[in-house]
Amino acid sequence: MPNFSLKGKRALVTGASRGIGQAMAVALAEAGADVICASSREGGCEETINIIKTKTDVMVAELHADLSDLGAVEKLADDALSVWRGIDILVNNGGTIFRSPAVDFPLEQWQHVLRVNTDSAFLLSQKIGKQMIEQGSGKIINTASMLSYSGGITVPAYTASKHAIAGLTKALANEWGKSNIQVNAIAPGYIRTDNTQALQDDEGRSKEIIARIPAGRWGETEDLKGALVFLASEASNYVNGHVLAVDGGFLAR
Known part of the structure; x- marks a missing residue:
């Protein structure tokens, strides 16, 4: 069987305070x-850390940085690399x-949206990717979106940033694959979080969304x-530059 275990691996997850990022850190x-759970403010990941401590016996740490401040992003990378003397898994999930x-x-x-969603992901990948190249292995997983595939309405900056994330994923995979670094992305579909609460509360729009999702x-x-976990583990060692949609079949319609 492929090795899905992450025992002994060191991970950094941005946007880990709630929602998708929290689930990723716990996974x-x-x-x-x-x-290492990172959020935009000090103490922002307290709930996530408590969940991890309750469910597991792994080591967990917390860092914070305003992802729109690229100086703070550089410091986040340096601080994360110093916690356990390296990072094996980088999850660029923080966004706005x-x-x-x-x-x-x-x-x-x-x-602002481009700095938070795209510039910070590139800078963290660049800084931490350099260390991954030196150690000869690593996994970088970016959070893309359904708007990595389509245009959306009234969200031009977000759409541009998520198209950019899909492209950056492929560009870094091309350069770093020879160093045994796999760079992939997950494109979540319509996920029930506080970020999508307005859509969930709009009865008509929510019905339209569910009607397009084969999972119903x-x-x-x-x-x-x-x-x-698949993309972070050895099970995906020959998967590189891929954007994996986890959407209940939304894109298939």
Whole structure:
């Protein structure tokens, strides 16, 4: 059988305070990895850490950084590398969104979304990827989106950032595959989190979404765990540059 165990691996997960990021951090810990949980504010991952400590006996640590501040992102990378003297698994999950018609979309919000969603992912991958190259192995998993495939409405910056994440995933895989580093992405479908609460509460829109999903339901954060552990483990050593949709079949319609 392929080796899905992450025992002895060291992971960093951004955006780990809640929702998808929290589920990802817990999944890695449940598979045996020691996990650094990062969020935008000090103490933001307290709940996630408590869940991990309750469910597992792995080591867990917490860091924080404003992902729109690239100096803070560089420090986050350095601090993460120093916690256990290296990182084996990097999960670039932290992100933000801003909604406005494109004709009125504020430039400062465009730049903010791109810094948080794309620039920080590149910088963390660059800094931590260099160490992975030196150690001869590593897994980088980016959080893409259904809007890595389509345009959406009133979210031009988010859409641009998630298309960029899909492209960056492939670009880094091309360069770093020869160093035994696999760079892939997960594109969550419509997942039940507080970020999608407005859509869930809109009865008409929620029905439209469910009608397009062959699984017939919204996704849960738990639905992402298996895909993440697969991409973080030796089981995916020959999977590189791939964007894996975990969407209940949404894209198949």
